[in-house]
Amino acid sequence: MTRSLATYFVILTSAAILAGGCAKQGLVKKDEPIPPAAAATPATTVAGAPSTREAGLPKEPVADAAHEDRKPQESKAGAQVAAMDTVFFDLDSYALTPVARDTLAKNAGIMKRKGSMNVRVEGHCDERGSDEYNLALGEKRAKAALDYLVAMGVPASTVSFISYGKEKPADPGHDEAAWAKNRRDEFVIVSK
Numbered sequence: 411m412t413r414s415l416a417t418y419f420v421i422l423t424s425a426a427i428l429a430g431g432c433a434k435q436g437l438v439k440k441d442e443p444i445p446p447a448a449a450a451t452p453a454t455t456v457a458g459a460p461s462t463r464e465a466g467l468p469k470e471p472v473a474d475a476a477h478e479d480r481k482p483q484e485s486k487a488g489a490q491v492a493a494m495d496t497v498f499f500d501l502d503s504y505a506l507t508p509v510a511r512d513t514l515a516k517n518a519g520i521m522k523r524k525g526s527m528n529v530r531v532e533g534h535c536d537e538r539g540s541d542e543y544n545l546a547l548g549e550k551r552a553k554a555a556l557d558y559l560v561a562m563g564v565p566a567s568t569v570s571f572i573s574y575g576k577e578k579p580a581d582p583g584h585d586e587a588a589w590a591k592n593r594r595d596e597f598v599i600v601s602k
Contacts, residue, residue, distance in 0.1 A: 493520055494529065494597030497555055501536075501593065504550040506558060514555060517597055518562035521569075528601045531555050531571040534578060536589035541575060548573030555595045570600075 494517045497510045506514065521527055533552030535544040552571035560566045581588035 493599065496597070497595040498590065499551055499593040499595075501589070502547075504547060504554045506554055510555075511558065514558045515562060518559050518564050521559065521564045524602065525565075525568075526602060527599055528568050528570070530598045530600050531559075531569060532578075532596045532598060533571065533573040533575075534580070534592055534594050534596065535576045536592040537576045537579065537584070538589070539576070544575035545573050548575045551593075551595050555597075 495513045497506070497513050499505075499510070500507065521529060531552040533548030533550070533555075535548050535551075539547070549571070552573055556566075556569050556571050559569055576592070579588070579592045580594065581591040583589075
């Protein structure tokens, strides 16, 4: 009887381990350009983008005052963030607001004027939610901006994207003002 119970326990444990599996590698595709065939119009890809729920918190609007302190920065790799403006998002959303679309139109104009410039769109989230959730949401935010830039006439071969999730906050605070600054896409010039 105890032998069959031990066998049952081993089988049950093995099944649980196999069913749980391992974490998927490559959840976020790093620096991958989008082929022109994958680009869609803003009306279908961006404006109609559904929002997701982040950590079960209610959706709160982003105050424009929270985004006024945008300043050119240098990334750790030394690439410039200077000429391009940051795009901000509402809580738990990757839909582009009218303000975000205006900012992207300005950024697209800069990119088209400097045709040989390659830019990386970096998606970021606030600290709420799991690492996996925020990496996926950051990727959706970066991809929404990339798709909009391509729809505005920026060559897809000059734009790549990456998600940092909640790993690189712009503001280390733990309140709505800090979180609003962290829900963003940054545009890094990787080569001219």
